[in-house]
Amino acid sequence: MTAVLEASGLGKRYGHKWALSECTLVIPAGKVVGLVGPNGAGKTTLLELSVGLLRPDAGSIAVLGGQPGTSPSQLARVGFVAQETPTYAGMSTRDRLWLGARMNPSWDEALAEARIEQLGLDSRQKAGKLSGGQRAQLALTLAVAKRPELLLLDEPVARLDPLARREFLQGLMEVVAEHGASVILSSHLVADLERVCDYLVVLVDSRVRLAGDIDELLASHHLLTGPRHDRDALPHDQQVISESHTDKQSSLVVRADDPILDPSWSVEQLDLEDLVLAYMSHEVEADRRPKLEVRS
Amino acid sequence: MIRVALRQFRTEGVIGLGLLVVFAIVLAITGPHLAHVYDAFESSCRAARDCATAPNPVLNLDKPLQGALPFVVAIAPALVGLFFGASLIARELETGTFRLAWTQSVTRRRWLAVKLGLVGVASMAIGGLLTWMADWWASPLDAVNQNRFGVANFSFHGVAPIGYAAFAFALGAAAGVLLRRTVAAMAVTGAGFVAARLAVTYWVRPHLASPVHEFLPLATASGPGFVFGEAQGTMYLNAYTQNGFHTPAIGQVALTAPLVKVPNGWVYSTTALDKAGHAPTSHYLFQTCPVIKQLSNQLAASAPNTPGAKPDAINACITKLASTIHTIVSYQPASRFWPFQWAEMGIFLAAALALCGLTYWWLRRLYA
Numbered sequence: 001m002t003a004v005l006e007a008s009g010l011g012k013r014y015g016h017k018w019a020l021s022e023c024t025l026v027i028p029a030g031k032v033v034g035l036v037g038p039n040g041a042g043k044t045t046l047l048e049l050s051v052g053l054l055r056p057d058a059g060s061i062a063v064l065g066g067q068p069g070t071s072p073s074q075l076a077r078v079g080f081v082a083q084e085t086p087t088y089a090g091m092s093t094r095d096r097l098w099l100g101a102r103m104n105p106s107w108d109e110a111l112a113e114a115r116i117e118q119l120g121l122d123s124r125q126k127a128g129k130l131s132g133g134q135r136a137q138l139a140l141t142l143a144v145a146k147r148p149e150l151l152l153l154d155e156p157v158a159r160l161d162p163l164a165r166r167e168f169l170q171g172l173m174e175v176v177a178e179h180g181a182s183v184i185l186s187s188h189l190v191a192d193l194e195r196v197c198d199y200l201v202v203l204v205d206s207r208v209r210l211a212g213d214i215d216e217l218l219a220s221h222h223l224l225t226g227p228r229h230d231r232d233a234l235p236h237d238q239q240v241i242s243e244s245h246t247d248k249q250s251s252l253v254v255r256a257d258d259p260i261l262d263p264s265w266s267v268e269q270l271d272l273e274d275l276v277l278a279y280m281s282h283e284v285e286a287d288r289r290p291k292l293e294v295r296s
Numbered sequence: 297m298i299r300v301a302l303r304q305f306r307t308e309g310v311i312g313l314g315l316l317v318v319f320a321i322v323l324a325i326t327g328p329h330l331a332h333v334y335d336a337f338e339s340s341c342r343a344a345r346d347c348a349t350a351p352n353p354v355l356n357l358d359k360p361l362q363g364a365l366p367f368v369v370a371i372a373p374a375l376v377g378l379f380f381g382a383s384l385i386a387r388e389l390e391t392g393t394f395r396l397a398w399t400q401s402v403t404r405r406r407w408l409a410v411k412l413g414l415v416g417v418a419s420m421a422i423g424g425l426l427t428w429m430a431d432w433w434a435s436p437l438d439a440v441n442q443n444r445f446g447v448a449n450f451s452f453h454g455v456a457p458i459g460y461a462a463f464a465f466a467l468g469a470a471a472g473v474l475l476r477r478t479v480a481a482m483a484v485t486g487a488g489f490v491a492a493r494l495a496v497t498y499w500v501r502p503h504l505a506s507p508v509h510e511f512l513p514l515a516t517a518s519g520p521g522f523v524f525g526e527a528q529g530t531m532y533l534n535a536y537t538q539n540g541f542h543t544p545a546i547g548q549v550a551l552t553a554p555l556v557k558v559p560n561g562w563v564y565s566t567t568a569l570d571k572a573g574h575a576p577t578s579h580y581l582f583q584t585c586p587v588i589k590q591l592s593n594q595l596a597a598s599a600p601n602t603p604g605a606k607p608d609a610i611n612a613c614i615t616k617l618a619s620t621i622h623t624i625v626s627y628q629p630a631s632r633f634w635p636f637q638w639a640e641m642g643i644f645l646a647a648a649l650a651l652c653g654l655t656y657w658w659l660r661r662l663y664a
Contacts, residue, residue: 051399053663069404076401086392088304095303102300103400146401 002065004029004150004182005050009059012045019045021206023059027184027199032176034193034214035186036276037203043186044083046203047154050184051080064149076106079148079181083155085139089128093121093138097145104146111179112145115171133164137171144175151176153185157192169196190273200272202279209279214272221275224265225251242278253278297402297410305415308379312422319368319426323433326358333357334436352440362437369430369452373460374489376419381468382481384415385655389476394663408659412652416465423461427452438560445562445633447497454637459644464489466651473658496643504639507564507626512556514568514618522581522588522610523550548578549588553623560630568621576621585613 003026010023020042027033035043048054049061052069061067066074091099093116101107116123119137121130130138136156143151153172157165173196176183184201187193193200200217202210210217221241229250231240238256245251253270254260260267270278302309334354341347355362385408388394398404430452438444444453451457467488471481523544544550553568569575582589587610628636 048395053395053398069398072401072403072406075399075403078399080395080399082392082395082399084392086396088393088396089391090307099300099303100400103297103402105401 002029003027003062004031004064005184006062007046007049007059008061010046010049010056010061011058012042012049012054013057018206020049020203021058023208025201025208025211027182027201027211029182030180031182031199031213032173032197033182033184033199033201034190034197035184035201035203036190036193037186037188037209038280039188041203042206043188043203044154045206047080047152047184047186050150051078051152053080072105076104076146077149079143079146079151081136081139081143081151081153081156084159085135085156087127087130087135087139089126091127092124093127093130094123096127096138096142097123100142100145106147108145108147111147112141115141115144115175119171131164132159133161133167136160136164136168140168140171140175144179144181147179148181151181151183153183155186155188157187158189165192172196190276194272200276202276204280210276217275218270218272220257221253221255221270221278222260223251223253223268223270223274224260225249225268226262226265229264242281297406298414301410301414305380305418308383308415309418312376312380312418316422316425320429322361323429326361327433330354330357330433330436334439354436354440362434365430365434366448366452369426369457370493372426373419373423373457373464374486376422376461377464377468377485377489378482380415380419381465382472382485383478384411384469384472385659386472386476386478386481389473390478398663404659404663405656408656412466412469412655416462416648416652419461419465420458423457423459424455427454427457442557442559444560445628445630445636450501450562450633450636451493451497454634454641456637456640456644459641459648460489460493462648463492463644463651466648466655467492470651470655470658473655473662492644492647496640500643501636501640502564504636505628505632507628510625510627512554512623512625514554514614514621514623523552544578549581550578551576551581551617551621556623556625558625558627558629560633562628564626564628566623566625569624570620571622576617581617584616585610587613 005025005027007023007025010025011021012019023042023046035046037043045054049056050063050068052067052075064074064077066077068078069075088096088099097109097112097116100112101109116138119134119141121134121138127135127138140153140156143153156172157168160168169192172183172185175181185193185197198214200210200212200214201208226249228245228248229252231243231252234240234252234254235256237258238254238260241253241255243250243252253274334352337350337352337354338347341350341352344350385394388397397407431454434452438449438453441449443449451460464485468481468485471484471488472478475481475484551568553566556563556566567575
């Protein structure tokens with residue numbers, strides 16, 4: 001399987017501030033990838049670089065083996081649902097479908113019609129009058145009906161209520177199951193991704209902090225609690241991701257491929273949310289970077 | 297993509313076309329009557345042999361429309377710039393829909409080229425059609441006024457307004473990309489268009505070709521006259537034009553040239569000069585015609601400051617001056633009307649193309 005996305009030293013700068021830096025990432029095909037990180041971590045930048053809305057200031061990116069956004073055929077292979085799902089407010093659903101059909105040679109009219117019907121959307125209704133959930137569903141329909149090999153969704157559920165969120169993600173899973181596109185989906189909430197994703201990329205402060213298969217990540221990370229330990233006492237193949245200590249007790253999140261053998265620890269599995277939170281904490285930062293660096 | 301661009305331009309396009317149709321109807325209703333009155337008068341005055349002196353009644357018809365026409369034709373390109381140009385891309389950037397438009401299977405270059413091409417051509421069509429209609433409607437007036445080259449008339453005749461419309465549109469599009477705000481882009485487009493039109497009209501157009509200079513005898517039917525500098529201001533005697541003169545100082549006098557009309561031409565200046573190209577000095581005038589010194593004093597009391605009956609002494613004086621002084625007219629002849637029109641259209645079209653290039657370059661720079 002080839003990679004759907006291959007980035008090497010990728011960076012994007014706005015003025016003096018790097019929105020994304022030193023991003024090296026290989027995402028295999030056929031995955032539903034969750035791209036998580038706090039607001040402003042660079043998720044949107046990475047997605048817009050992938051679809052060709054932005055051009056890198058450093059490094060390179062290849063999507064489905066091609067340079068993003070450079071040719072009609074490359075554009076046709078990538079579907080994109082932008083943040084806050086912008087719409088032409090004066091256009092009806094039918095007009096929007098017509099627009100999609102005119103602008104995409106690979107347009108699948110039957111798929112679009114079927115989904116509109118399934119969603120119960122009135123095809124004469126203006127986009128400006130749709131609810132948030134309907135707008136998101138329509139945007140997904142338009143992105144899917146061009147039959148992309150890779151579907152990128154930028155915070156598609158961030159503004160939806162829990163029910164609409166659930167329905168949207170369900171819709172997404174149905175489409176993926178039926179038409180088999182790879183998906184990269186960003187969110188600042190892990191809970192959104194947990195149910196649908198099988199691959200995870202964590203972005204913090206414009207850098208990729210973690211990337212991998214969710215099952216493998218969960219298997220190789222452990223929460224250790226026990227009497228107070230010094231982190232240096234751990235074996236070398238156990239990387240401390242985050243730690244917290246009280247006078248008597250230590251609790252560590254460690255990454256280790258081998259089982260934890262020290263009997264003084266009580267070892268627990270992490271759930272995805274705890275895992276992501278551990279990587280978002282500043283401990284890892286301190287671990288990887290020189291102490292002298294001043295952080296804003 | 298062309299049909300998509302047409303669809304997205306539908307509202308603006310229909311409104312533009314609607315206004316054009318309303319304008320056409322108004323002109324179509326009033327125009328034939330105007331032409332009829334003109335023809336009727338022409339045949340009657342030809343019979344009476346007084347065409348040169350009798351005022352043509354056509355000038356008094358549809359006065360409000362006569363006044364509004366140049367204004368409408370002048371303002372139309374600005375509106376095109378505001379509503380076709382400034383909102384074209386700015387609105388997409390403002391509402392975020394560019395993320396939608398540029399991620400379909402159409403490259404950004406093609407998207408922009410089709411949009412600029414299509415709406416640009418529509419803008420030019422509006423400018424052209426409007427001018428063509430106004431040109432047709434005003435043709436009896438033009439036949440009477442013989443002033444197509446005049447500053448106000450020039451810009452609502454011929455082909456230059458096509459260039460104005462293209463320029464205003466491209467300026468709007470460029471401002472929209474640069475500012476990314478529709479309203480701000482509209483303001484800049486309006487101001488920029490007016491500034492460009494004024495600059496070209498007053499700074500560029502007069503220099504497109506050097507004017508023709510023609511020597512005429514000093515004494516003609518209308519003028520010349522004298523200007524006297526007085527304590528209370530300036531006194532005129534038979535002065536039709538002050539072109540080329542500074543207001544004389546107190547106790548001084550200047551000779552004004554007669555008013556010269558060039559049918560459908562553009563007169564830059566009319567001056568009274570000697571063979572060496574100098575304006576006659578006060579000293580020379582007083583010396584040649586001692587009578588004007590006396591007149592100067594009389595005038596201060598009676599103040600006949602508009603053209604009127606010329607005292608015989610003045611006529612004799614002018615005849616005397618005519619042996620050394622000539623009237624020199626600088627003007628663009630009527631035959632240059634079309635070269636000037638094409639040149640001005642060319643200037644604005646070139647600027648429009650440059651602005652389209654800037655729009656593309658800036659769009660790539662911003663979002664790439």
